[in-house]
Amino acid sequence: MTDTTGAVVKSESEIGGGLTPRQAKKLRMQSMTAEERGYIRRKAVMDRIFPFFRFVILFGLGFVILYPLIYMVSCTFRERADMNDPTVMWIPRHFTLNVLKETLTAMDFWNTLRTTLILNIGCSFVQVLSCSVTGYGFARFKFRFKGLLFGIVIMMILVPPQVIGLPLYTQFRSFGIRGLFTVNLIDTMWTMYLPAITANGIRSGLMILIFRQFFRGLPKELEDAAYIDGCGPLKTFIRVMIPNAGSAFLTVFLFSVVWYWNDYYFGSTFFVNTNTLARMLTNLDTELKIRLFKSATVEIAPREQIVWKEAGCLLSITPILVMYVCLQKYFTEGIARSGITGI
Template sequence: MASWLSTNRKKSIHPYATKLKKMTFGVKGNDGFLYKLFIYGLLVGIGFVYLYPLLYMTSYSLKSLDDILNPLVNWLPTQLYLDNYEAAYSVLKFIPTLLETLYVTAIPAIVQTAVCAVIGYGFARFDFPFKRTMFVLVLSTFIIPPQVTVIPRYVFFNELGILGSIQSFLFPALLGQGINSAIFILIFYQFFKMLPKALEEAAQLDGAGFLRIFFTIALPMAGPAIIISFLFSFVWYWNETYLASIYFGNALTTLPLELQKFVATYQQMFPQEGDSSEINEGIKMAGTVMTILPMLLVYLVTQRWFVEGVDRSGIAGE
């Protein structure tokens, strides 16, 4: 009798234990409550690490000096204070500097993407002597720091008379030696390698030449590679301050370059507040927000194509 009751009790408890196990761990161990709680908690933590600097900058950029000095005001300012952005707008000379930044960033990025597509297609589809050696040499340029070649390039560009102009960025991009061009050549090489040769062979049977095949078949199908290469190239040219300061001098400027000398420019523009303590954290953060805001807008607009390009090309960014 006792064994019968024990067996029935186990049978009555078993369905509840199974249901609780499924709810907690899931059927396959990756769709239960605990698993999702761990994954979502991890994603929220990683997201907070990335978003914290943006939240900090935005919060401080909207604070007045009284809010900054008040220990009771932490994240939310007591009022919406926009004078910091007005001062940063004047110091950065925002609109002219933004247009100049787009000028020296977008054009080299477009040229670099186009040239790398041609080079990648050539390595992927044609056989020629020393092909592998040349491909290795092209890829090896990625591991060479730009500081190593900056002096000979500066001397060479000075002899050509292209210092202080966009040509100092445009000339290397035209020759496949722009900023991290080797990565984009590898991207296009891998993508064109995956395209079926039957499409090109069918086009050749119809009388199409190599250029027509490239522009009408290969290039339209390489949309994800084009998107990912252009966006990465645009970001790297935008953030480049070392080479830009050397090659451009005082002839051209960019928002990141203006941000580097933000404090000095502020002291020159407002000499009555020339003491370094007078430029508060809020004005500095406003200048930083205005510098990165165009890139955030570009990412928000192109986010769908960017994610699709990374997913389809299988490339992880830096």
């Protein structure tokens, strides 16, 4: 058989000495040993079964991870009466926006969100800067007691925040120099900003470790070239290292934002009248009774309170989810390049 150009084209039956692919496979199987044929059969069975099990496992994991979010959305848009209806599982019987509006009112959401963003973004920004400088120092410079100081950084990761909570409260209660001046910083944002500025904020030990790992992985020749051109250590860090560490900066910034966003311990320790979303969510029961029912002693069935709590949780995590969706690509790339997988 020839094509339009006159070239000879073999038919499928002529390939392999005139055998079809199935016949050729059967012939090859006959020339194999019993052990080889058993291996081929087992491999064929596994190739057919494994995709099914993989789908089941991934679907199950996805459902377990997404279940809380699905339940939050379902409860947010249903009436309280639906919580006592055993026939209502996922889809609300009475769709309503009243629960969401009441939760927004009870949490004073927009003012609380503004306070949280000012505290969160600001602390995260200065903490990333301070931790990057510290991590760069541990990665590139040699100085006395370097090993001891880095051991203290590791201790910052291991020691729980409850251990240092009381000393920090005492320090911020009378901050200053005894005999000269002291100020009370409790219930001000300085209680969160000062540790962040000095690379002692929330989870700062882990951030220093990430930066150290990343800067150690960059070629030393980059700094040598900058030194030859007349740059000092600080100018080299700003002009050379920071542009090459964009993925690490983004990764650490996102980590910091999430940790400050979810922080309740330090917020409840240092703040009295300053409300963040985490603090407001924890005190949502009391706020609901006061703002909606004008009484802190009113009795509400625990099952009916779930709709407000789930609505509050959904409102609290929505900004973080939006940020993650927008920056997911860069976040994943940053984790892969920052060296965190090799720690």
